[in-house]
Amino acid sequence: MEEEINKILIIDDDEDVLLAAKMLLKKHIKEVVIEKDPRKIPFLVNNDSFDVILLDMNFSQDTTSGKEGFYWLEQILEKEPEAVVILITAFGDVEMAVKALKAGATDFVLKPWQNEKLLATLSSASKLKKSRKEVSKLKQTSKTLQADSSKAFKDIIGESDAIKKVFKLIDKVASTDANVLILGENGTGKELIARAIHQKSLRKDMPFIGVDMGAITESLFESELFGHKKGSFTDAKEDRAGRFEVASGGTLFLDEIGNLSQPLQSKLLTAIQNRKVTRIGSNQEIPIDIRLVSATNMPVYEMVNENTFRQDLLYRINTVEIHLPPLRERMEDIEQLANHFVKMYAGKYRKSIDGVAPSTVGKLQKYPWPGNIRELQHAIERAIIMSDNSQLMPEDFFFLAQKPESNLSLEPDSYNLDDMEKITIQKVVNKYEGNISKAAKELGLTRASLYRRLEKHGL
Template sequence: MGKKVNKAGKILIVDDNEDVLKAAKLYLKRHFLQVDVEKDPENIPDLLNNESYDVILLDMNFTKDVSSGHEGFYWLDKILEIDPSAVVVLITAYGGVETAVRAIKEGATDFVLKPWENEKLLATLSSAIKLRESRMELNQLKDKHKQLNTDINSKFQDIIGQSSSMIKIFETIELVAKTDANVLILGENGTGKELIARALHRQSARADEIFMSVDLGAVSEPLFESELFGHVKGAFTDAREERAGRFETASGGTIFLDEIGNLSLPLQAKLLTVLQSRTVTRVGSNKPKAIDIRLICATNMHLYEMVKDNRFRQDLLYRINTIEINLPPLRERIEDIPLLAEHFLSFYVKKYGKHVRSISPSLIKRMQKYHWPGNIRELQHAMERAVIMSQGPVLDADQFFFSGTTLQKQQDKGSEELNLENYDLEKVEKILIRKVLQKHNGNISKAANELGLTRSSLYRRLEKYEL
């Protein structure tokens, strides 16, 4: 028995010559999974709407137009209109270099002449099928990327607020998003700078392209150029393969440089060069690559003071701040706190399967009086913890822990410092309970009052933390 051939690929041949159709089908059906033939090009739309072909062999000259190829070009356009990723190979007995060049420019994949050599035709179609597979994979990747962006953006994607300061920011986003103007977002940690950056991207002409977020505070100085601009194989000890940097990867889309105030002056100079030239040169190469990016930067640092102190380049600041968006801290938009709290409540109730329906008015009032040094991020963490600890339908002060006020007092006295950006809520709570108890010599009532807890709630925590 002969070796079994694993046939794959669906081919459509459109030609008004029945002999050509018969000969082509007879030969090609031995090599491909499905070979359909069609004499009348007017049936092409119906065929493509009912079947997905890997390659379409299209005659350029039908009986209405024997030699100019106009009819072939017409149907090429129609096919690509129906399926932009279609792979079309044109066939004609009147081929020439000029026609071939025009065919490729107008979207054809390849070009074969009648009468063809069977082996050459088979090789052409096999290559065309591989191209089709690559296009389909690319489309799938784009769809996945689009879905991934949607998923990433969907978590707390709405920038919640009805305060006058937030309304002004919404108006600015609407005006600026459609442009390619560089945007600098200023604000304290936890105010939602990346949410603003994503909103600008979502409403821009680049919305279907990549949004690349880079935390410059987490990129070490030795790896800065490699991470952002890429490197060639062998550029340094661990460069085992060529790799594109963040700027190249983001080309066509938006790059968000968070914590730009953390860059040293030498790195600022390198970044400025890239932004001015709109090109990147991979480490170990001397060949610049053009990039097309929308730049959005953010920082919680006071860049203008840093410029005065010669810690931040003035020319770089001018380059990145065509438009400035200043995000207010949460304590300056207290009317938004109930909205944010309800938003986080809804999210975490679903996440943890809890049955909390509302937040007590007294807790909302206390939230609005609190300073929120960690801003929205601190509120989010506090709401998550409160939902986890909840035992009834209404969230009240017993389940809510205002860590920042007491924490700030302890820090002001030079006691144990904790990083609000990355703190472990339970660790913070245990430390604070212990310190407040020490302050009040173990008096439960006084300690509970300072911590904003009932006596029973404090006893539960003492038992939990074995204090």
């Protein structure tokens, strides 16, 4: 027997059949449980777990119709919906067999059985049971992920007109399968928006799989996204499904998609167009069914004009666009966001701090927040750690007042051109409070060129 079975239950009112089955199967199965009284089935199924159940169709009260077998099959599946039940019958009635399969039986065997045939049937049934367990586990994992996603959605906080427009757009697009491109600066919450779209979609009970495209090296791109076969390259020690395959049925979120090189853009476009992937080391195409959500902080339209981002790929990923406003354009949300983070970190660090003072809100609203919500979150966490007040006061954010001014006065340690470029860019970006368009215009650069230099210098 190919598949190892740990425990099997056999129910038949013929003791000779039970003993013969036990003699054969105990050589191949760790534990064989036999029972001649079908009335004990509810107790057995409730109190134990069986890989396979062999159930006689006809008991002494009714030797030909199979009604008792169907009754007990129904009882088993009611107690254990994932049970794998093989029916035993001495009557090769095709209609009865078909009816049994429709009623939820996995297979059937005829008495007297051929030993090899019975063993093969049990092996296949055990594989099915294992698959059902794995599917059940995946569903539970998915539900847990969805619960986490729901919590994350609650973190999209705000009542400003700018963020309300985003909420309305999410509600409109979520129930469709349209590809969505989320545009916004770093720290604006693009992944939270992607999760909200998934959570409100028809695919919400299926996986949400995120991929940071900016963190994937060229050499690992195909393996990570499309999967590989064991032995297809040095470190391929086992078969592995790629992110496209794992996300099939659900949502695939490609973050930082603007960072992909031209060759990788081409490979991604092919997969999206064909809706099929091929694992490295295999020639078999695997169909995929995904809802694609992408995000970037890069100016992709300018990149298309500069031939650094494929226009046909952009058309594929942006059926609908969602523009996330930077925090400086929704300052009326500062107080609500700040109090949310206070509650989060006061609990984490066991501090008796119940909010942000009104004077502090005014100070926070005057700061440009180049790092957006992520920067605000880190600032609140730092203030919570350092504060001795019952509310966060303006002095708890002393570091904010120093930050822009200190950056503006930065001088290079040398006159190396790279150092000079970095300081110049930092000064101009700070001068315009993070407005990339204005900074790029003063520097004589396109927005795309300035973004690349910001990435280069880690700014």
